[in-house]
Amino acid sequence: MKTRRWRRWIFMAVLLVGVLCLRQPVQAAESQMLGDTMRLAVKVATALIHSEASGDSAVVKNVGFGEQLKVTEKTGNWYKVSDGYIHTSKVVLYDKNKKHIALTFDDGPDARYTSVLLDGLRARNIKVSFFLLGEKVEQNPDLVRRMQEEGHLVGNHTYHHVQLDKLSDAKAREEILKTNNLIYETTGRYPQYMRPPFGAWKKNLELRVEMMPVFWTIDTLDWKVQNTEQIIKTVEEKIKDGSIILMHDEYKTTVEAALRLADSLKEKGYELVTVDELIMP
Ligand code: NI
Numbered sequence: 686m687k688t689r690r691w692r693r694w695i696f697m698a699v700l701l702v703g704v705l706c707l708r709q710p711v712q713a714a715e716s717q718m719l720g721d722t723m724r725l726a727v728k729v730a731t732a733l734i735h736s737e738a739s740g741d742s743a744v745v746k747n748v749g750f751g752e753q754l755k756v757t758e759k760t761g762n763w764y765k766v767s768d769g770y771i772h773t774s775k776v777v778l779y780d781k782n783k784k785h786i787a788l789t790f791d792d793g794p795d796a797r798y799t800s801v802l803l804d805g806l807r808a809r810n811i812k813v814s815f816f817l818l819g820e821k822v823e824q825n826p827d828l829v830r831r832m833q834e835e836g837h838l839v840g841n842h843t844y845h846h847v848q849l850d851k852l853s854d855a856k857a858r859e860e861i862l863k864t865n866n867l868i869y870e871t872t873g874r875y876p877q878y879m880r881p882p883f884g885a886w887k888k889n890l891e892l893r894v895e896m897m898p899v900f901w902t903i904d905t906l907d908w909k910v911q912n913t914e915q916i917i918k919t920v921e922e923k924i925k926d927g928s929i930i931l932m933h934d935e936y937k938t939t940v941e942a943a944l945r946l947a948d949s950l951k952e953k954g955y956e957l958v959t960v961d962e963l964i965m966p
Contacts, residue, residue, distance in 0.1 A: 714738075714760050714761030714762075715760070716758050716760045717758060717759045717760075718757070718758050719756055719757060719758055719759060719778075720780070722780050722781050722782045723756050723778060723779070723780055723781070724753050724755060724756060724778075724779055724780075724781050725753065725755075725756045725764055725766065725771065725776040725777065725778055725779075726751060726752070726753050726754075726776060726777045726779065727748050727749060727750055727752045727753075727754070727775060727776055728750070728775065728776060728777050728961060729750065729775050730750050731747050731748065731749050731750075732747070732748050732749075732771060732772070732775035732776065733745075733746075733747060733748075733771070733772075733775075734746050734747075734748060734766065734768050734769045734770065734771050735763075735769050735770045735771070736769050736770070737769070737770060738760050738763035738765070739763075739770075740772070742770075745768050745769040746768055748771070754766045754767070754771070754776070755767055756778065759773070762774070764778070777961070777962050779962070783954070783956050784925075784926040784927075784954055784955045784956065785926065785927065785955070785956050785957075785958050785962070785963055786924065786926070786927070786928045786929070786930065786950065786955050786956075786957060786958070786963075787813070787814055787928070787957070787958055787959060787960045787962075787963045788811075788813040788814070788930050788932065788943055788946070788947070788957060789813065789815075789816065789880070789899070789901065789929060789930060789931055789932065789960060790813060790814070790815050790816070790932050790933060790934040790939075790943075791815075791816045791842050791880055791882075791931065791932075791933050792816075792818055792821070792842065792846065792933045792934075792935055793815060793817055793818070793821060793828070793933070793934045793935060794815070794821055794822070794825040794828035794829060794832070794934070795821070795825075795935035796824065796825055796828075797937075798934055798935060798936065798937055798940050799825070799828050799934045799935075800828060800831075801937075801940050802934050802940045802944070803828070803831055803832065803837075805940070805943075805944040805947075806835070806837070806944075806947070807835055809944070809947055809951075811947050811951075811957045812835075812836045812837050812838070812957070813838070813943075813957070813959065814838040814840060814878070814899070814959045814960045814961075815837055815838065815839055815840060815934070816840040816841065816842035816878075816879065816880035816899075817839065817840065817841065817842055817864070817868065818842050818843065818844065818845070818846055818864070819841075819843065819844030819845070819860075819863055819864035819867050820844055820845060822864065822867045822868060822871060823867060826871045829868065829871045829872060830871060832872075833872040833874065837959065838878065838959035838960060838961060839868055839872060839874070839876055840876050840877075840878040840879050840880060840899065840960075841861060841864045841865055841868065841876045841878070841896065842864070842879065842880050842881075842882060843860040843861060843864060843879075843881070843882055844860045844864045844867075845860065846882045847860050847882060848882060848883050848885045849861075849881050849882070849885055849886060849887045849890065850885045850886065851885075852887075854887070854890075854893070857887055857890060858890075858893060858894055861879060861890075861894045861896065862894065864876075865894075865896075876896070877896060877897060877961070878896065878897050878898075878899050878960060878961065879894075879896045879897070879898055879899065880898070880899050880900070880901075881900075884900055884901075886898045899929070899960050900929070901929045901930065901931035902923075902927070902928050902929050902930075903919070903920055903923045903924070903928050903930045903931065904931045905919050905930060905931060905932050905939075905942070906919070907932050907933055907936060907938065907939040907942065908933050908936065908939075910938075911936055911938045911939075912938055913938045913941045913942045913945070914942075916932070916938065916939060916942035916946075917942050917945060917946055917949075920942075920946055920950075921946075921949070924950065924953075924955070927963065929960060929963065930946075
């Protein structure tokens with residue numbers, strides 16, 4: 686009889702401790718002051734500025750893609766801007782005094798050289814953007830998963846490397862959506878960005894496929910020259926803040942050039958980011 690009562694007391698005590706633990710008040714999110722040179726750029730079509738750091742608070746105004754905002758501090762998932770608060774998921778934070786560029790790789794993944802590139806990028810903690818062909822996604826799903834897991838941007842480059850403006854609307858959509866679905870099946874995430882082969886976009890196609898086309902500012906012609914020194918020279922002559930560099934990870938010379946550029950550009954004060962983080966003019 687006595688032991689049973691003790692057991693009951695112990696049970697009650699454990700229950701009480703459990704309930705008290707669960708009732709611990711949620712710690713208020715700490716505010717973090719951001720430096721004078723920090724800015725936000727809106728990365729979605731439209732975002733809301735709220736009166737307080739809460740989605741339930743009143744909406745003060747709407748801001749659109751690419752708009753830049755001065756930011757003073759971050760509290761939890763909210764940035765404080767001059768008119769109110771904006772959610773961190775809608776914007777990119779950047780330092781206006783830093784120079785940003787993006788390395789981009791089309792036509793992969795390549796069974797021979799993409800993993801060499803990924804190894805080199807991982808060792809340097811650098812993120813790049815890949816625009817993949819659907820047919821190669823099917824052949825190399827592990828490489829696509831690895832890109833995603835290691836923080837690179839995975840984009841779409843059509844299924845068969847087609848020139849979209851020469852196709853019917855229906856065929857163009859099919860080339861894009863088939864590749865989107867393959868990437869989704871492989872990584873669990875739909876791509877939001879695409880690079881049209883040959884830089885040929887169809888007017889207003891972005892409205893029908895809900896994707897953002899990404900072009901380039903420096904064409905290395907790596908596929909043509911296949912010469913590491915030549916590729917590096919082309920980039921170093923043209924590089925400036927905001928450059929988007931076009932390469933192809935299916936050549937040994939390109940992978941060598943890309944990794945050497947990653948080191949030399951970093952030394953020159955450039956920060957290497959994925960295209961979604963790049964502030965487009
Ligand atoms: Ni291509």
